Amino acid sequence: MNDDPTSPELEKLRFLYRVQLSQVAQTERWIAAELGKLREIASRRPLPEGPQYVLSYLRVGGKPTVDSVHLGDCSMASHHTKPISEEQARQAITAGGIRACETCRPDSDLGVLE
Known part of the structure; x- marks a missing residue:
């Protein structure tokens, strides 16, 4: 059994912490997806032309x-x-x-x- 003290306020804070962790994970997935799109676009872009x-x-x-x-x-x-x-x-x-x-x-x- 868990011997940690608890209170309704502590339970609310733990719930909030889990929600925020989930939101951070979602934001990291969005960032990774956007970086993937930018890398794909950059790979299709032609190299700059050198001097003539x-x-x-x-x-x-x-x-x-x-x-x-x-x-x-x-x-x-x-x-x-x-x-x-x-x-x-x-x-x-x-x-x-x-x-x-x-x-x-x-x-x-x-x-x-x-």
């Missing part, structure tokens, strides 16, 4: 030096790149004297003849 053109940098004498212009997804670009606009890429190849990558050929994509 990048400047590739090399270290010369410990300083970063622009090496070449690449298409944004070119695997020949160095690990040190800076995204640039189409106009900046065109200007870098024509007026800037920066070479275009011979693999991805951004100059062809830009309509620039070297």
Whole structure:
């Protein structure tokens, strides 16, 4: 038998506690369901597109030096790149004297003849 003292007020508080635990459990289920929906939506969302053109940098004498212009997804670009606009890429190849990558050929994509 239970030797704990009891009273009508204590019984009401225990009942309230059980109700609140049930409500917390329900809220946790709602949160889990909403997170599942958000994850599903996020998995269907396309990945953000990378830059269309990048400047590739090399270290010369410990300083970063622009090496070449690449298409944004070119695997020949160095690990040190800076995204640039189409106009900046065109200007870098024509007026800037920066070479275009011979693999991805951004100059062809830009309509620039070297």
